[in-house]
Amino acid sequence: MTETSETPGAYVRSGAAPGHRLRWNKVPEVTAYFWIIKVLCTTVGETAADFLNSNLGMGLTGVSLLMSALLAGVLVVQFRTKAYRPGVYWFAVALISVVGTLISDNLTDNLGVSLTTCTTVFAVALAVVFAIWYRREGTLSIHSIDTVSREAYYWLAVLFTFALGTAAGDLVAEKMALGYWVSAILFGLAIAAVAVAHFALGLNAVLSFWIAYILTRPLGASMGDYLSQPTGDGGLGLGTTITSVLFLAVILALVVYLSMTRKDVTESERELSLQ
Template identity: 65%
Template sequence: MLNKVPEVIIYFWIIKIMATTVGETAADFLIGNLKLGLTNTTLIMSVLLIITLFFQFKASKYVPSIYWFTVVMISVVGTLITDNLVDNFGVSLVTTTIIFTVAMLATFAAWYASEKTLSIHSIYTSKREAFYWLAILFTFALGTAAGDLIAEGLNMGYWKSALMFAALIGVVTIAHYGFKLNTVLSFWIAYILTRPLGASLGDYLSQPRDKGGLGLGTTGTSMVFLVIILGLVFYLTKTRKDESKVVE
């Protein structure tokens, strides 16, 4: 059960951004190397995500390794779902962005109507955790669509898109700490924005130079970020610095 929340904010956001970047590059890596096709790759990764969620829901407390592996898996699947809609079904990036925005907002509305809170500090029941992971899935799918729409559809380019989303996160941070913007609202806005930030960053690092990237490749980019994530998760597991008291 997701009944413990990160105490050290900086670790949470560093790993979150890393996970979103890996979600973009790992999805591209799997599609390009498994040779199973986009649809089959999505199905396989979705089954693995379901298995991962089983262990996440079964856990009686916050376990960094399980939690962050779930985030990485849901990031990959969210990316693949969007790619399927765009590449296999011909749905435009504008339409997918709208679809996942509506789905995400509907999830938040149903969550709040049922539980009267959207705070991650209050996730101590299976029902609230189900809302949490569903909302995250839609934020990842939406972030992929929005990131690609800005970077590719509007021809802004990957690094400019990454800077734009990073600047928006900075605005939210200032609004929260400087002007007391509601904590829950600040969290979810920042959480949503980290996905297109990660997508743009991942594409900028991995895509060929003739497409506006640095040409590091999906393999190298994914491995670097995965190593950093594993290192941080190992550190948190040992030190338990991101744990807090169980919410009663």
């Protein structure tokens, strides 16, 4: 789903605080590359979280604290950039995928919170973020991430979409016991339905984007589990290490390609960068 840009050239609106003005939009254009890397990042979030939890010997809480600290550092770099930088941006997305998974796992595994409760809490939290974001900024479009405050709302929303997607995906898998591959097909069909509703029926572009963004999380997780889990559990048995390395390599190749070609940067921003 592709949004229509609300701020040509991604310049900050005139009402923004002078000390918080940014010249360009801080996130990529929504293209096929965007969705491919997003799904790959969600898969890595699932498999990498399992790998780290099993191999670092720090326990779920220790791994969560470590990855959260790393994410915080990368977000500091992201906020300090003047425009969208593929390497920094997608590194942050990959890390936030891991942290979102770990948050959900901590609540269910360490604290015994049910998946139904987790899903409900994350859905409410995301709705609250969207409500405050829209009330303060007047838009939820990712083509308008051109101030510090909007970028803060954006990353907070992204974190909750990953946590919500993890809990909801696990809830569906647990309640329906469909298996990894069937679950992936189910979530893929749900995303296709959103695309049809947007392109054929006129569903609002911003709403379509965020629904699809949430659904890609359980889609990627189902794919990751199918590839990494033992054959006896319904997977292909590749393991978390091979699966994580494989997907990280593809993500890296795509990010390098986008950094060189700038295919996911809006045309108006390409023109401005040449001035």
